[in-house]
Amino acid sequence: MKEILNAPFVVEMVRMATNMYAHGWDERNGGNISYMLSEAQVAEYLDTSAVLRTIPTGFEAPVLEGKYFLVTGTGKYFKNVQYAPEVNLGLIRIIEGGKTAELLWGFADGGRFTSEFPAHMMSHAARLAVDPDNRVVMHCHPANLLAMSYVHSLDERAFTRTLWQMSTECIVVFPEGVNVLPWMLCGTNEIGEATAEKMATARLVVWSQHGIYGVGRSLDETFGLIETAEKAAEIYMKTAHLPILNTITDEALWQLADFFKVTPRDGFLSAR
Ligand code: 13P
Ligand code: ZN
Numbered sequence: 001m002k003e004i005l006n007a008p009f010v011v012e013m014v015r016m017a018t019n020m021y022a023h024g025w026d027e028r029n030g031g032n033i034s035y036m037l038s039e040a041q042v043a044e045y046l047d048t049s050a051v052l053r054t055i056p057t058g059f060e061a062p063v064l065e066g067k068y069f070l071v072t073g074t075g076k077y078f079k080n081v082q083y084a085p086e087v088n089l090g091l092i093r094i095i096e097g098g099k100t101a102e103l104l105w106g107f108a109d110g111g112r113f114t115s116e117f118p119a120h121m122m123s124h125a126a127r128l129a130v131d132p133d134n135r136v137v138m139h140c141h142p143a144n145l146l147a148m149s150y151v152h153s154l155d156e157r158a159f160t161r162t163l164w165q166m167s168t169e170c171i172v173v174f175p176e177g178v179n180v181l182p183w184m185l186c187g188t189n190e191i192g193e194a195t196a197e198k199m200a201t202a203r204l205v206v207w208s209q210h211g212i213y214g215v216g217r218s219l220d221e222t223f224g225l226i227e228t229a230e231k232a233a234e235i236y237m238k239t240a241h242l243p244i245l246n247t248i249t250d251e252a253l254w255q256l257a258d259f260f261k262v263t264p265r266d267g268f269l270s271a272r
Pocket of ligand 2: 030031139140141186210211
């Protein structure tokens with residue numbers, strides 16, 4: 001059996017948590033990541049029949065039965081993941097239709113997965129229905145997206161159009177736009193269900209006055225998605241209070257969509 005601390009998926013997760021902390025997106029224990037792994041990946045490093053303990057989830061997600069996830073722990077600081085991966089991360093397998101998680105590695109101080117586990121698992125289930133290659137759900141608290149949710153309309157079309165106008169690459173990176181939830185109590189099955197519903201039509205879901213969820217096929221891709229939206233929100237926050245002299249027009253956005261062969265969310269650009 002190989003050393004799990006050297007597993008590419010653990011190394012990548014540690015680097016990602018460290019990088020996200022460096023970006024200021026994950027103050028204190030803010031943010032959480034879940035990364036779906038195949039049984040073959042896990043079996044190189046762990047005896048998959050050796051269950052350390054079982055943890056009830058409080059919800060059901062039948063399509064995730066038997067699936068493996070590397071996930072950040074609740075109350076754990078992203079800045080500390082690099083110093084003690086086996087305390088701050090856990091590797092679990094979902095059983096009993098989602099009602100139970102079997103811990104195979106990690107959470108070594110007796111900890112458990114993130115309090116946002118419902119939103120993570122329900123989002124995985126929702127995205128797998130849209131994209132069977134989806135692997136990652138990432139949540140964090142980037143300051144500009146958060147700030148924008150205080151001063152901008154939360155209408156999804158309006159919010160998306162503003163982000164698209166703030167930086168040329170936005171419509172290419174997230175042509176489906178961003179979905180937005182109003183403020184809701186975090187950590188609950190209800191916000192999990194609402195997030196998953198929004199994930200059916202976009203890979204980014206803003207949690208107003210809280211943060212953002214992103215999903216993707218890899219940690220890098222998911223990070224890049226959030227990074228691009230957050231940069232656009234930063235430009236918005238730097239310019240919204242100034243006289244706006246120039247913008248990216250809908251005609252320019254259509255040109256980008258054509259050239260980069262992406263399909264903008266239906267109805268979000270004016271017809272041409
Ligand atoms: P956890 O420490 O439980 O992951 O919670 C952090 C967070 O961002 C809650 O939304
Ligand atoms: Zn949060």
